Amino acid sequence: MHDISPIRAKSGTNQEGTSAHNRRIMIEALRLNGALSRADLARATQLTKQAVSNIIEDLEQDGLVVALDAVRKGRGQPSTPYRLVPDGAFAIGLQIDRHLTRVVVVDLVGNVMARAEAGLPFDEPSSGVEIILGLIDRVRGELASLFAQSERRLVGLGVAMPGPFGLKSPDNKWMMPAWQQFPLVEALAAGTGLNVGLQNDAAACATAERIVGAAHGVDHAVCLYVGYGIAAGLILNGELYSGGNGNAGEVGMALLSPAGPGSTPLEHRASLASLYQHLGLDPTERRLCEKLGTLALAQDPRVMSWVERAASDLRWCVHLIETIFDPQTVILTSSAPEALARLLLQAMHPLLPSIADRPVRRLPRLQLGTTDPWAIAVGAAAEPISRAFDPRFSAILKAG
């Protein structure tokens, strides 16, 4: 299915687009502000009371919002606040990592309703997909036992895995060549009957921070994710940015200097993969995370020497991100145990002077995001929810 005509043009819109947008901004407003009355919504969205009333009535019938008790707040008729109904919608999130897969179901506001995990063959996607489909079936069943209408309210499946995608020869040890070349989206769509979207793990992490974490309601934020590799999830103008080919934010491949012996990718010196190497650990080892956590808490000298070096490189990376994106805040997230992430964060201070050093700042230049190992799966699940409910330009336009 591709363009018949070579004419380049954006799609038009009509009242359906208008209506869709207005519904979405209501939902977003309730998500960002907790609970609002119709009058509040009318003021905030610049729509008339009447329009808001109609839309809210609609949303209530669809089971997406619910009225709370009326509140008296001065003169005039008391207002009736509305809030989102968490089980108004669900989505499934799937994280594919090197030797592990996680599946979660989240609701409209980001609560995890069910979860499952399993090992995964690094280089056999076809058998791996079977395992994944099994997990998805399991959590779907769990959800169905909790909510009768769950299937009807399932908006999609979001997949997160390490990027980059679509390269010539992703055949080095930092990547997952077999999985990156497998037609995963198609296989999962066929196997589940759901809409499937794919993004890289840092993007999922940023989405998670946006929906329930440190970037909640922030329009310009960059989420620096230190996992086996390193990448950044970009929230620009309130939306996730993924570039011309879906590979934006792969900062792990950024070279630390223009030339010479120091010209090595950031990933080779500051990722967890580099830490494993530094410590002589096997990444597939069981209880690796616990072990790292213990070492971090004990401030093991070999860990500390890696932290020093990595922090110096990551400090540079934060400077780079600030210089290039001018975000309101940078969020450091990691699949490492929290103790280690805190050591890193600490060692990154003081930050390098940059344009982010402004006279007044509402948000810190760098803050710690979640280190919950399930965050990426949650972010993956948040993507279809965002696609279905968040206001965005494309939601106004006709067709696809």
Next chain:
Amino acid sequence: MHDISPIRAKSGTNQEGTSAHNRRIMIEALRLNGALSRADLARATQLTKQAVSNIIEDLEQDGLVVALDAVRKGRGQPSTPYRLVPDGAFAIGLQIDRHLTRVVVVDLVGNVMARAEAGLPFDEPSSGVEIILGLIDRVRGELASLFAQSERRLVGLGVAMPGPFGLKSPDNKWMMPAWQQFPLVEALAAGTGLNVGLQNDAAACATAERIVGAAHGVDHAVCLYVGYGIAAGLILNGELYSGGNGNAGEVGMALLSPAGPGSTPLEHRASLASLYQHLGLDPTERRLCEKLGTLALAQDPRVMSWVERAASDLRWCVHLIETIFDPQTVILTSSAPEALARLLLQAMHPLLPSIADRPVRRLPRLQLGTTDPWAIAVGAAAEPISRAFDPRFSAILKAG
């Protein structure tokens, strides 16, 4: 003027927003495709023939489009193509450089209708503004002598100057502290009665490339601008991105390595300022550009040694941009004479391997943009035109 209520929400929309969007996509479609019939437009925008007919009729009455001769192209009634009327709208562009200012008037399709330039005091904005207002008056007069309705069709004034803006202490020799702290937008708005928008010079350069240059119709492009300083103009999702505080893209301040003696800003080694220093030239010197052009054509060894070093650093910068933004193309622009820009471009090849090394590419990884010294002023002028006529999310929403 700021929020009374602390409620965070996007603005709603209604039929006016719908209509505004549909008008804008028509104009964009005509800009990108040259001339299209109503039927073409209906297919391309997914609107009905009737809707398109009404909108085109409107635009024709507003003097923005005009019918061409009917063309027969097979069976069926011949179609009547429409094209944009260049003098349907005008905007003024202002470039403020260290010791120089340029003013242009451009029309709806980017033709320059009038131009003027003058010297500018580096550290006396208040007297400088008088000079600028004089130039603006002059070009405005010229335009009025060409088109009777010109004032009514003037959509705004775009200003471009070196960033970054709004910093704590922009008091180093790379910046223009006095101008960057002066309330320029207010002064110009008061002095001209026009809407005034401000952006940095790289952003203006990118806008120019987008409207009439190498980025025409490209949705993901980065324009690397090598001027007195260095910066990048970012076109993401078809729109200029300017970050949380309008300072996105200041890559000139990116550090060439995490730490140590090599940790110097890109700008210090690859900007024209660094070239002037390298050659012992005075940047305020008359006929500087001609002199540089001559040296470049002669492949002067001192110029070549700078080119070698700068190209090595810029090659790294392109790699960084590709890694972080995943754009469809990177455009190299410069205020240097074309011969020098070509030397730079040549010396930057071969490029570093990156994720931009894809099996199929429609556009080159790196291409030379314009080196017209007026390009930045043109880009500055293109901004208000884009704001008034290009489809964008914010144009659909109510109010400001």
Next chain:
DNA sequence: CTATTAAGTCAATTCGCTTGACTTAATTAG
């Protein structure tokens, strides 16, 4: 007790896109 203020509804209106039938004007087939 009355005036004032604010939330929210009702009913009519408006505005721009859609629908479906129709007109116009060309090419192709017989």
Next chain:
DNA sequence: CTAATTAAGTCAAGCGAATTGACTTAATAG
């Protein structure tokens, strides 16, 4: 040469979603 076919474009009625302005409801201030 004529009839069928195809495509561009118009006409007029319809529809859907927000708007408008008057009205109702329910609280507080004085």
